[in-house]
Amino acid sequence: MIAGRRPMITPGRQLMAFVFRDFSLTRRYLGWVVVFTFYAMVNSATIALIGVAAKDERLTLTLIVGVLLWSFLSVLFNEIAMSVAYERWEGTLEYTFMAPVSRLVHLFGVSLYAVVYSIIRLAIVVGGLAVFIGLDLSRANLLGILIVLLVSSFAFIGLGLMAAVLPVFSAERGAEATNIFQGCLLLVSGVYYPVEILPGWLQPLAKLSPATYSLSACRKLMGLGSGQGQFVGAPISAVASELLTLTLMGVVMVPLGLWVFGHVERWAKKTGKLKRTG
Protein backbone atom coordinates (compact mmCIF):
# COMPACT_ATOMS: atom_id res chain seq x y z
CA MET A 1 0.00 0.00 0.00
CA ILE A 2 1.22 3.50 -0.72
CA ALA A 3 1.68 5.38 2.51
CA GLY A 4 -1.43 7.16 3.69
CA ARG A 5 -3.49 6.29 0.64
CA ARG A 6 -7.04 5.07 1.06
CA PRO A 7 -7.39 1.46 -0.16
CA MET A 8 -10.10 0.76 -2.73
CA ILE A 9 -11.96 -2.02 -0.93
CA THR A 10 -12.15 -0.37 2.44
CA PRO A 11 -15.76 -0.43 3.72
CA GLY A 12 -16.14 -4.23 3.44
CA ARG A 13 -12.86 -4.87 5.26
CA GLN A 14 -13.62 -2.21 7.85
CA LEU A 15 -16.99 -3.86 8.47
CA MET A 16 -15.10 -7.13 8.93
CA ALA A 17 -12.89 -5.44 11.53
CA PHE A 18 -15.75 -5.20 13.99
CA VAL A 19 -17.11 -8.65 13.19
CA PHE A 20 -13.58 -10.13 13.57
CA ARG A 21 -12.95 -8.22 16.80
CA ASP A 22 -16.26 -9.14 18.42
CA PHE A 23 -15.99 -12.76 17.31
CA SER A 24 -12.44 -12.94 18.78
CA LEU A 25 -13.66 -11.40 22.04
CA THR A 26 -16.56 -13.89 22.18
CA ARG A 27 -14.05 -16.73 21.81
CA ARG A 28 -11.82 -15.31 24.55
CA TYR A 29 -14.78 -14.80 26.90
CA LEU A 30 -16.44 -18.09 25.90
CA GLY A 31 -16.81 -19.18 29.51
CA TRP A 32 -18.94 -16.15 30.27
CA VAL A 33 -20.92 -16.57 27.04
CA VAL A 34 -21.78 -20.14 28.11
CA VAL A 35 -22.76 -18.95 31.60
CA PHE A 36 -25.02 -16.17 30.29
CA THR A 37 -26.62 -18.45 27.68
CA PHE A 38 -27.23 -21.12 30.32
CA TYR A 39 -28.79 -18.50 32.59
CA ALA A 40 -31.02 -17.27 29.75
CA MET A 41 -32.10 -20.86 29.09
CA VAL A 42 -32.93 -21.53 32.74
CA ASN A 43 -34.66 -18.18 33.09
CA SER A 44 -36.80 -18.92 30.02
CA ALA A 45 -37.70 -22.35 31.39
CA THR A 46 -38.71 -21.03 34.81
CA ILE A 47 -40.95 -18.38 33.27
CA ALA A 48 -42.53 -20.94 30.90
CA LEU A 49 -43.17 -23.25 33.85
CA ILE A 50 -45.54 -20.66 35.34
CA GLY A 51 -47.87 -21.40 32.43
CA VAL A 52 -47.29 -25.15 32.70
CA ALA A 53 -48.19 -25.06 36.42
CA ALA A 54 -51.41 -23.21 35.59
CA LYS A 55 -52.19 -25.94 33.01
CA ASP A 56 -52.88 -23.15 30.52
CA GLU A 57 -51.31 -23.71 27.11
CA ARG A 58 -52.18 -20.20 25.92
CA LEU A 59 -50.48 -18.64 28.94
CA THR A 60 -47.47 -20.93 28.50
CA LEU A 61 -47.05 -19.97 24.85
CA THR A 62 -47.57 -16.27 25.63
CA LEU A 63 -44.83 -16.42 28.25
CA ILE A 64 -42.50 -18.40 25.98
CA VAL A 65 -42.90 -15.91 23.11
CA GLY A 66 -42.26 -13.05 25.54
CA VAL A 67 -39.19 -14.53 27.17
CA LEU A 68 -37.62 -15.68 23.89
CA LEU A 69 -38.25 -12.45 22.05
CA TRP A 70 -36.96 -10.40 24.95
CA SER A 71 -33.92 -12.67 25.18
CA PHE A 72 -33.16 -11.82 21.54
CA LEU A 73 -33.99 -8.11 21.54
CA SER A 74 -32.35 -7.32 24.89
CA VAL A 75 -29.07 -8.97 23.87
CA LEU A 76 -29.12 -7.17 20.51
CA PHE A 77 -29.85 -3.83 22.18
CA ASN A 78 -27.29 -4.42 24.90
CA GLU A 79 -24.46 -5.40 22.55
CA ILE A 80 -24.91 -2.19 20.54
CA ALA A 81 -25.73 0.13 23.43
CA MET A 82 -22.75 -1.08 25.48
CA SER A 83 -20.25 -1.12 22.62
CA VAL A 84 -18.88 2.30 23.59
CA ALA A 85 -18.83 1.37 27.29
CA TYR A 86 -16.87 -1.83 26.53
CA GLU A 87 -14.31 0.17 24.52
CA ARG A 88 -13.99 2.65 27.35
CA TRP A 89 -13.36 -0.10 29.85
CA GLU A 90 -10.82 -1.73 27.55
CA GLY A 91 -9.17 1.64 26.87
CA THR A 92 -9.48 1.30 23.08
CA LEU A 93 -12.12 3.99 22.46
CA GLU A 94 -9.66 6.62 21.25
CA TYR A 95 -7.96 4.16 18.95
CA THR A 96 -11.23 3.14 17.28
CA PHE A 97 -12.44 6.74 17.00
CA MET A 98 -9.23 7.96 15.34
CA ALA A 99 -9.30 5.18 12.74
CA PRO A 100 -10.38 6.27 9.23
CA VAL A 101 -13.69 4.45 9.45
CA SER A 102 -17.04 6.12 9.01
CA ARG A 103 -19.35 5.91 11.98
CA LEU A 104 -21.94 4.24 9.72
CA VAL A 105 -19.55 1.37 8.90
CA HIS A 106 -18.34 1.20 12.52
CA LEU A 107 -21.79 0.94 14.04
CA PHE A 108 -23.16 -1.26 11.26
CA GLY A 109 -20.25 -3.68 11.86
CA VAL A 110 -21.02 -3.79 15.59
CA SER A 111 -24.74 -4.28 14.82
CA LEU A 112 -24.12 -7.00 12.24
CA TYR A 113 -22.23 -9.13 14.71
CA ALA A 114 -24.81 -8.40 17.42
CA VAL A 115 -27.67 -9.62 15.18
CA VAL A 116 -25.86 -12.86 14.24
CA TYR A 117 -24.77 -13.45 17.86
CA SER A 118 -28.30 -12.80 19.19
CA ILE A 119 -29.91 -15.17 16.66
CA ILE A 120 -27.46 -17.99 17.46
CA ARG A 121 -27.98 -17.46 21.18
CA LEU A 122 -31.75 -17.48 20.69
CA ALA A 123 -31.55 -20.75 18.74
CA ILE A 124 -29.59 -22.34 21.62
CA VAL A 125 -32.13 -21.12 24.19
CA VAL A 126 -35.05 -22.41 22.06
CA GLY A 127 -33.28 -25.78 21.74
CA GLY A 128 -32.82 -25.98 25.50
CA LEU A 129 -36.44 -25.03 26.09
CA ALA A 130 -37.62 -27.68 23.62
CA VAL A 131 -35.71 -30.34 25.57
CA PHE A 132 -36.72 -29.09 29.01
CA ILE A 133 -40.45 -28.44 28.65
CA GLY A 134 -41.17 -30.27 25.41
CA LEU A 135 -41.77 -27.09 23.44
CA ASP A 136 -43.47 -27.98 20.17
CA LEU A 137 -42.92 -25.40 17.43
CA SER A 138 -44.12 -27.58 14.55
CA ARG A 139 -47.31 -25.53 14.04
CA ALA A 140 -45.64 -22.13 14.39
CA ASN A 141 -44.78 -20.01 11.38
CA LEU A 142 -41.02 -20.08 12.08
CA LEU A 143 -40.00 -18.40 8.83
CA GLY A 144 -42.41 -15.58 9.61
CA ILE A 145 -40.94 -15.24 13.10
CA LEU A 146 -37.42 -15.04 11.66
CA ILE A 147 -38.56 -12.27 9.29
CA VAL A 148 -40.11 -10.37 12.21
CA LEU A 149 -36.87 -10.72 14.21
CA LEU A 150 -34.79 -9.37 11.35
CA VAL A 151 -37.15 -6.46 10.66
CA SER A 152 -37.35 -5.67 14.40
CA SER A 153 -33.55 -5.64 14.56
CA PHE A 154 -33.33 -2.34 12.65
CA ALA A 155 -35.52 -0.47 15.11
CA PHE A 156 -33.58 -1.94 18.03
CA ILE A 157 -30.28 -1.09 16.35
CA GLY A 158 -31.50 2.53 16.14
CA LEU A 159 -32.46 2.50 19.82
CA GLY A 160 -29.11 0.88 20.66
CA LEU A 161 -27.24 3.60 18.77
CA MET A 162 -29.03 6.29 20.74
CA ALA A 163 -28.31 4.51 24.03
CA ALA A 164 -24.67 3.91 23.01
CA VAL A 165 -23.93 7.62 23.41
CA LEU A 166 -24.73 7.54 27.11
CA PRO A 167 -21.35 6.03 28.11
CA VAL A 168 -19.69 8.84 26.15
CA PHE A 169 -21.08 11.30 28.71
CA SER A 170 -19.97 9.15 31.63
CA ALA A 171 -18.46 5.66 31.51
CA GLU A 172 -20.16 4.35 34.64
CA ARG A 173 -23.34 6.44 34.77
CA GLY A 174 -23.89 5.86 31.06
CA ALA A 175 -23.88 2.10 31.50
CA GLU A 176 -26.32 2.47 34.40
CA ALA A 177 -28.63 4.66 32.33
CA THR A 178 -28.53 2.13 29.48
CA ASN A 179 -29.83 -0.55 31.84
CA ILE A 180 -32.59 1.73 33.11
CA PHE A 181 -33.63 2.44 29.52
CA GLN A 182 -33.68 -1.28 28.80
CA GLY A 183 -35.78 -1.89 31.92
CA CYS A 184 -38.30 0.73 30.80
CA LEU A 185 -38.60 -1.00 27.41
CA LEU A 186 -39.28 -4.29 29.18
CA LEU A 187 -41.99 -2.65 31.29
CA VAL A 188 -43.92 -0.85 28.56
CA SER A 189 -43.67 -3.42 25.76
CA GLY A 190 -45.97 -6.04 27.28
CA VAL A 191 -43.41 -8.82 27.14
CA TYR A 192 -45.34 -11.08 29.55
CA TYR A 193 -48.76 -9.39 29.62
CA PRO A 194 -51.07 -7.40 27.36
CA VAL A 195 -50.17 -3.70 27.34
CA GLU A 196 -53.84 -2.92 28.10
CA ILE A 197 -53.23 -3.76 31.77
CA LEU A 198 -50.58 -1.05 32.09
CA PRO A 199 -51.61 2.20 33.82
CA GLY A 200 -53.26 4.56 31.36
CA TRP A 201 -50.39 7.06 31.42
CA LEU A 202 -47.91 4.35 30.41
CA GLN A 203 -49.89 2.95 27.51
CA PRO A 204 -48.88 5.63 24.97
CA LEU A 205 -45.24 4.64 25.62
CA ALA A 206 -46.06 1.06 24.65
CA LYS A 207 -46.98 2.35 21.19
CA LEU A 208 -43.50 3.89 20.85
CA SER A 209 -41.66 0.66 21.67
CA PRO A 210 -40.76 -1.55 18.70
CA ALA A 211 -40.89 -4.58 21.00
CA THR A 212 -44.68 -4.12 21.34
CA TYR A 213 -45.14 -4.73 17.60
CA SER A 214 -42.56 -7.54 17.48
CA LEU A 215 -44.37 -9.34 20.29
CA SER A 216 -47.77 -8.83 18.70
CA ALA A 217 -46.50 -10.25 15.40
CA CYS A 218 -44.70 -13.20 16.97
CA ARG A 219 -47.72 -14.15 19.07
CA LYS A 220 -49.87 -14.28 15.94
CA LEU A 221 -47.24 -16.33 14.12
CA MET A 222 -47.14 -18.75 17.05
CA GLY A 223 -50.93 -19.16 16.75
CA LEU A 224 -51.90 -16.99 19.71
CA GLY A 225 -53.81 -14.49 17.60
CA SER A 226 -56.93 -16.59 17.09
CA GLY A 227 -59.50 -17.74 19.60
CA GLN A 228 -59.52 -21.03 21.49
CA GLY A 229 -58.45 -24.42 20.21
CA GLN A 230 -55.43 -25.41 18.15
CA PHE A 231 -52.54 -22.96 18.11
CA VAL A 232 -51.66 -22.74 14.44
CA GLY A 233 -49.30 -20.04 13.30
CA ALA A 234 -50.86 -17.30 11.20
CA PRO A 235 -49.53 -16.58 7.69
CA ILE A 236 -47.07 -13.68 7.30
CA SER A 237 -49.82 -11.57 5.71
CA ALA A 238 -51.59 -11.51 9.09
CA VAL A 239 -48.75 -9.44 10.56
CA ALA A 240 -48.38 -7.00 7.67
CA SER A 241 -49.35 -3.98 9.79
CA GLU A 242 -46.79 -4.87 12.50
CA LEU A 243 -44.09 -5.39 9.87
CA LEU A 244 -44.92 -2.06 8.28
CA THR A 245 -44.77 -0.28 11.64
CA LEU A 246 -41.45 -1.96 12.51
CA THR A 247 -40.00 -1.08 9.10
CA LEU A 248 -41.02 2.56 9.54
CA MET A 249 -39.51 2.58 13.03
CA GLY A 250 -36.25 1.19 11.62
CA VAL A 251 -36.24 3.74 8.80
CA VAL A 252 -36.60 6.55 11.34
CA MET A 253 -34.56 5.21 14.25
CA VAL A 254 -31.37 4.06 12.49
CA PRO A 255 -30.64 7.45 10.84
CA LEU A 256 -31.77 9.21 14.02
CA GLY A 257 -29.42 7.02 16.07
CA LEU A 258 -26.52 7.83 13.73
CA TRP A 259 -27.34 11.53 13.86
CA VAL A 260 -27.45 11.54 17.66
CA PHE A 261 -24.20 9.55 17.80
CA GLY A 262 -22.46 11.95 15.41
CA HIS A 263 -23.49 14.99 17.42
CA VAL A 264 -22.43 13.50 20.73
CA GLU A 265 -19.09 12.42 19.23
CA ARG A 266 -18.43 15.99 18.13
CA TRP A 267 -19.42 17.31 21.55
CA ALA A 268 -17.09 14.76 23.17
CA LYS A 269 -14.22 15.97 20.98
CA LYS A 270 -14.83 19.54 22.05
CA THR A 271 -15.01 18.71 25.75
CA GLY A 272 -12.34 16.00 25.92
CA LYS A 273 -14.77 13.24 26.89
CA LEU A 274 -13.31 10.63 24.55
CA LYS A 275 -10.48 9.96 26.95
CA ARG A 276 -10.04 6.52 28.49
CA THR A 277 -11.75 7.60 31.69
CA GLY A 278 -14.02 10.45 32.76
Added chain:
Amino acid sequence: MKKVFRKRKRQGIFKYTVNEQWAVKDVSFEVAHGETYGLLGPNGSGKSTLIRILSTLLIPDHGEVRLMGHRLPDEEREVRWKIGRVSVDAAFYKKLSARENLLYSAYLYGLEPKGAEKRAFEILERLGIESRRFSDPLEEMSRGMQQKVSIARALMINPPMLLLDEPTTGLDPKSRRDVQRFLEELREEEGTTILLTTHDMNEAERLCARIGFLAHGQLVAEGASEELKQQAQTATLEDAFIKMTGESLSGDEVGNQEGGKE
Protein backbone atom coordinates in the same frame (compact mmCIF):
# COMPACT_ATOMS: atom_id res chain seq x y z
CA MET B 1 -3.94 26.95 18.81
CA LYS B 2 -5.80 27.02 22.11
CA LYS B 3 -7.64 24.41 24.11
CA VAL B 4 -9.35 24.88 27.43
CA PHE B 5 -11.12 22.23 29.49
CA ARG B 6 -14.09 23.19 31.62
CA LYS B 7 -15.06 21.16 34.65
CA ARG B 8 -18.33 21.73 36.48
CA LYS B 9 -18.40 21.32 40.23
CA ARG B 10 -21.79 21.19 41.90
CA GLN B 11 -22.23 23.59 44.81
CA GLY B 12 -25.92 22.99 45.45
CA ILE B 13 -29.04 21.72 43.69
CA PHE B 14 -29.12 24.53 41.13
CA LYS B 15 -25.68 25.99 41.63
CA TYR B 16 -22.32 24.95 40.29
CA THR B 17 -18.96 26.48 39.54
CA VAL B 18 -17.01 26.03 36.34
CA ASN B 19 -13.26 25.61 36.53
CA GLU B 20 -11.35 26.39 33.40
CA GLN B 21 -8.02 24.72 32.76
CA TRP B 22 -5.86 25.84 29.90
CA ALA B 23 -4.36 22.74 28.36
CA VAL B 24 -2.82 24.44 25.33
CA LYS B 25 -2.43 28.20 25.02
CA ASP B 26 -1.20 30.00 21.91
CA VAL B 27 0.91 27.11 20.70
CA SER B 28 2.21 27.45 17.17
CA PHE B 29 4.83 25.32 15.42
CA GLU B 30 5.60 23.68 12.10
CA VAL B 31 7.17 20.32 11.37
CA ALA B 32 8.88 19.78 8.02
CA HIS B 33 8.24 16.71 5.89
CA GLY B 34 10.50 13.86 7.07
CA GLU B 35 11.55 15.75 10.20
CA THR B 36 11.50 14.38 13.74
CA TYR B 37 10.24 17.11 16.04
CA GLY B 38 10.29 16.68 19.81
CA LEU B 39 8.00 18.26 22.38
CA LEU B 40 9.54 18.31 25.83
CA GLY B 41 7.52 19.12 28.89
CA PRO B 42 6.56 17.89 32.34
CA ASN B 43 3.29 16.13 33.15
CA GLY B 44 0.33 18.43 32.54
CA SER B 45 2.22 20.72 30.17
CA GLY B 46 -0.17 19.99 27.27
CA LYS B 47 1.83 17.43 25.28
CA SER B 48 -0.88 14.77 25.18
CA THR B 49 -3.57 17.34 24.45
CA LEU B 50 -1.59 18.46 21.41
CA ILE B 51 -1.21 14.87 20.22
CA ARG B 52 -4.94 14.28 20.74
CA ILE B 53 -5.79 17.36 18.69
CA LEU B 54 -3.54 16.17 15.87
CA SER B 55 -5.03 12.68 16.15
CA THR B 56 -8.53 14.14 15.48
CA LEU B 57 -9.67 13.19 18.99
CA LEU B 58 -10.01 16.74 20.26
CA ILE B 59 -11.25 19.90 18.58
CA PRO B 60 -9.30 23.03 19.57
CA ASP B 61 -11.22 26.09 20.76
CA HIS B 62 -9.25 28.50 18.61
CA GLY B 63 -6.60 28.42 15.96
CA GLU B 64 -5.72 26.53 12.82
CA VAL B 65 -4.38 23.02 12.58
CA ARG B 66 -3.00 21.74 9.29
CA LEU B 67 -1.65 18.26 8.93
CA MET B 68 -0.20 16.84 5.71
CA GLY B 69 -2.01 19.58 3.81
CA HIS B 70 -5.38 18.96 5.45
CA ARG B 71 -7.20 21.28 7.81
CA LEU B 72 -8.62 19.96 11.08
CA PRO B 73 -11.35 19.24 12.09
CA ASP B 74 -12.97 19.72 8.64
CA GLU B 75 -10.81 17.14 6.87
CA GLU B 76 -10.35 14.68 9.69
CA ARG B 77 -11.26 11.66 7.53
CA GLU B 78 -8.33 12.43 5.20
CA VAL B 79 -5.96 13.06 8.10
CA ARG B 80 -6.84 9.74 9.72
CA TRP B 81 -5.52 7.85 6.70
CA LYS B 82 -2.16 9.56 7.11
CA ILE B 83 -1.36 9.27 10.78
CA GLY B 84 -0.28 6.54 13.15
CA ARG B 85 -0.31 7.15 16.89
CA VAL B 86 1.43 5.50 19.77
CA SER B 87 0.23 6.69 23.17
CA VAL B 88 1.85 6.30 26.56
CA ASP B 89 -0.79 3.69 27.48
CA ALA B 90 -0.82 0.82 25.01
CA ALA B 91 -4.56 0.67 24.22
CA PHE B 92 -5.42 -2.91 23.32
CA TYR B 93 -7.97 -5.60 23.88
CA LYS B 94 -5.89 -7.23 26.56
CA LYS B 95 -7.63 -10.61 26.32
CA LEU B 96 -6.83 -10.82 22.61
CA SER B 97 -3.44 -11.82 21.28
CA ALA B 98 -0.98 -9.51 19.54
CA ARG B 99 -1.94 -11.21 16.26
CA GLU B 100 -5.68 -10.64 16.82
CA ASN B 101 -5.17 -7.02 17.83
CA LEU B 102 -3.00 -6.38 14.78
CA LEU B 103 -5.44 -8.11 12.44
CA TYR B 104 -8.26 -5.99 13.84
CA SER B 105 -6.22 -2.89 13.02
CA ALA B 106 -5.43 -4.20 9.54
CA TYR B 107 -9.14 -4.64 8.80
CA LEU B 108 -9.91 -1.26 10.38
CA TYR B 109 -7.52 0.44 7.95
CA GLY B 110 -8.82 -1.59 5.01
CA LEU B 111 -5.52 -3.44 4.57
CA GLU B 112 -5.08 -6.86 3.06
CA PRO B 113 -4.80 -8.87 6.31
CA LYS B 114 -2.02 -11.30 5.34
CA GLY B 115 0.29 -8.58 4.00
CA ALA B 116 -0.36 -6.29 6.96
CA GLU B 117 0.23 -9.12 9.42
CA LYS B 118 3.53 -9.97 7.71
CA ARG B 119 4.70 -6.36 7.92
CA ALA B 120 3.67 -6.09 11.59
CA PHE B 121 5.50 -9.30 12.48
CA GLU B 122 8.64 -8.07 10.70
CA ILE B 123 8.50 -4.88 12.77
CA LEU B 124 7.98 -6.86 15.97
CA GLU B 125 10.94 -9.08 15.20
CA ARG B 126 13.10 -6.02 14.53
CA LEU B 127 11.98 -4.68 17.89
CA GLY B 128 13.10 -7.91 19.54
CA ILE B 129 9.83 -9.80 20.10
CA GLU B 130 10.02 -13.53 19.35
CA SER B 131 7.42 -14.83 16.90
CA ARG B 132 6.25 -17.49 19.38
CA ARG B 133 4.75 -14.68 21.51
CA PHE B 134 2.45 -13.38 18.75
CA SER B 135 -0.43 -15.61 19.82
CA ASP B 136 -0.17 -14.79 23.52
CA PRO B 137 -2.88 -12.57 25.02
CA LEU B 138 -1.61 -9.02 25.48
CA GLU B 139 -2.36 -9.24 29.19
CA GLU B 140 0.39 -11.85 29.48
CA MET B 141 2.98 -9.54 27.94
CA SER B 142 5.16 -7.05 29.78
CA ARG B 143 4.53 -3.33 29.42
CA GLY B 144 7.57 -3.02 27.16
CA MET B 145 6.33 -5.76 24.86
CA GLN B 146 2.86 -4.22 24.73
CA GLN B 147 4.40 -0.91 23.77
CA LYS B 148 6.34 -2.60 20.97
CA VAL B 149 3.11 -4.17 19.68
CA SER B 150 1.59 -0.69 19.83
CA ILE B 151 4.45 0.64 17.68
CA ALA B 152 4.06 -2.24 15.22
CA ARG B 153 0.34 -1.47 14.99
CA ALA B 154 0.98 2.19 14.20
CA LEU B 155 3.64 1.36 11.60
CA MET B 156 1.75 -1.53 10.01
CA ILE B 157 -0.40 1.03 8.17
CA ASN B 158 2.75 2.71 6.85
CA PRO B 159 1.69 6.24 7.80
CA PRO B 160 3.52 9.27 6.41
CA MET B 161 3.17 10.87 9.85
CA LEU B 162 3.73 9.28 13.21
CA LEU B 163 2.48 10.81 16.47
CA LEU B 164 4.40 9.36 19.39
CA ASP B 165 3.19 10.31 22.85
CA GLU B 166 5.91 9.26 25.30
CA PRO B 167 6.42 5.94 23.51
CA THR B 168 9.32 4.84 25.72
CA THR B 169 7.99 5.90 29.11
CA GLY B 170 8.18 2.96 31.52
CA LEU B 171 10.30 0.80 29.23
CA ASP B 172 13.46 -0.92 30.44
CA PRO B 173 16.74 0.47 29.02
CA LYS B 174 17.10 -2.26 26.39
CA SER B 175 13.53 -1.89 25.14
CA ARG B 176 14.01 1.87 25.07
CA ARG B 177 17.14 1.52 22.94
CA ASP B 178 15.36 -0.97 20.64
CA VAL B 179 12.53 1.50 20.03
CA GLN B 180 14.86 4.48 19.55
CA ARG B 181 17.05 2.58 17.08
CA PHE B 182 13.98 1.47 15.16
CA LEU B 183 12.68 5.05 14.93
CA GLU B 184 16.02 6.20 13.55
CA GLU B 185 15.92 3.45 10.93
CA LEU B 186 12.35 4.32 10.07
CA ARG B 187 13.19 7.96 9.47
CA GLU B 188 16.13 7.03 7.26
CA GLU B 189 14.37 4.28 5.28
CA GLU B 190 10.83 5.64 4.96
CA GLY B 191 11.24 9.38 5.49
CA THR B 192 8.41 9.32 8.00
CA THR B 193 7.57 12.63 9.68
CA ILE B 194 7.60 12.11 13.44
CA LEU B 195 6.19 14.22 16.26
CA LEU B 196 7.53 12.88 19.53
CA THR B 197 6.62 13.93 23.05
CA THR B 198 8.96 12.85 25.82
CA HIS B 199 10.35 13.59 29.27
CA ASP B 200 13.64 12.06 28.27
CA MET B 201 16.31 14.62 27.33
CA ASN B 202 18.70 12.03 25.92
CA GLU B 203 15.95 10.59 23.75
CA ALA B 204 15.02 14.03 22.46
CA GLU B 205 18.65 14.87 21.66
CA ARG B 206 19.23 11.53 19.96
CA LEU B 207 16.08 11.46 17.81
CA CYS B 208 14.89 15.01 17.19
CA ALA B 209 16.19 17.51 14.65
CA ARG B 210 14.30 20.24 16.49
CA ILE B 211 12.83 20.41 19.96
CA GLY B 212 10.08 22.55 21.48
CA PHE B 213 9.89 23.26 25.22
CA LEU B 214 6.32 23.13 26.43
CA ALA B 215 5.33 24.48 29.83
CA HIS B 216 2.03 25.70 31.24
CA GLY B 217 0.43 24.78 27.89
CA GLN B 218 2.70 27.23 26.06
CA LEU B 219 5.62 26.70 23.71
CA VAL B 220 8.34 28.73 25.40
CA ALA B 221 11.26 27.92 23.09
CA GLU B 222 12.12 25.82 20.07
CA GLY B 223 15.16 24.97 18.02
CA ALA B 224 17.87 22.36 17.59
CA SER B 225 19.30 20.94 20.80
CA GLU B 226 22.55 22.94 20.46
CA GLU B 227 20.66 26.14 19.67
CA LEU B 228 18.54 25.77 22.80
CA LYS B 229 21.63 25.19 24.95
CA GLN B 230 23.30 28.25 23.41
CA GLN B 231 20.20 30.40 23.91
CA ALA B 232 20.03 29.41 27.57
CA GLN B 233 23.81 29.40 27.94
CA THR B 234 23.79 26.01 29.64
CA ALA B 235 25.83 22.86 29.19
CA THR B 236 22.94 20.42 29.05
CA LEU B 237 19.50 20.36 27.46
CA GLU B 238 17.94 19.69 30.86
CA ASP B 239 19.52 22.83 32.31
CA ALA B 240 18.32 24.77 29.30
CA PHE B 241 14.80 23.46 29.86
CA ILE B 242 14.85 24.39 33.56
CA LYS B 243 16.23 27.85 32.81
CA MET B 244 13.80 28.64 30.01
CA THR B 245 10.64 27.17 31.53
CA GLY B 246 11.29 27.69 35.22
CA GLU B 247 10.45 24.10 36.08
CA SER B 248 11.88 20.60 35.97
CA LEU B 249 10.74 17.78 33.73
CA SER B 250 9.74 15.66 36.70
CA GLY B 251 7.23 18.27 37.84
CA ASP B 252 3.63 17.19 38.35
CA GLU B 253 0.61 18.87 36.83
CA VAL B 254 1.43 22.53 36.95
CA GLY B 255 1.01 25.60 34.95
CA ASN B 256 -2.65 25.58 34.15
CA GLN B 257 -4.48 28.81 34.50
CA GLU B 258 -7.47 28.11 36.67
CA GLY B 259 -10.39 30.33 37.38
CA GLY B 260 -13.91 29.85 38.62
CA LYS B 261 -17.07 31.42 37.36
CA GLU B 262 -20.68 30.89 38.17
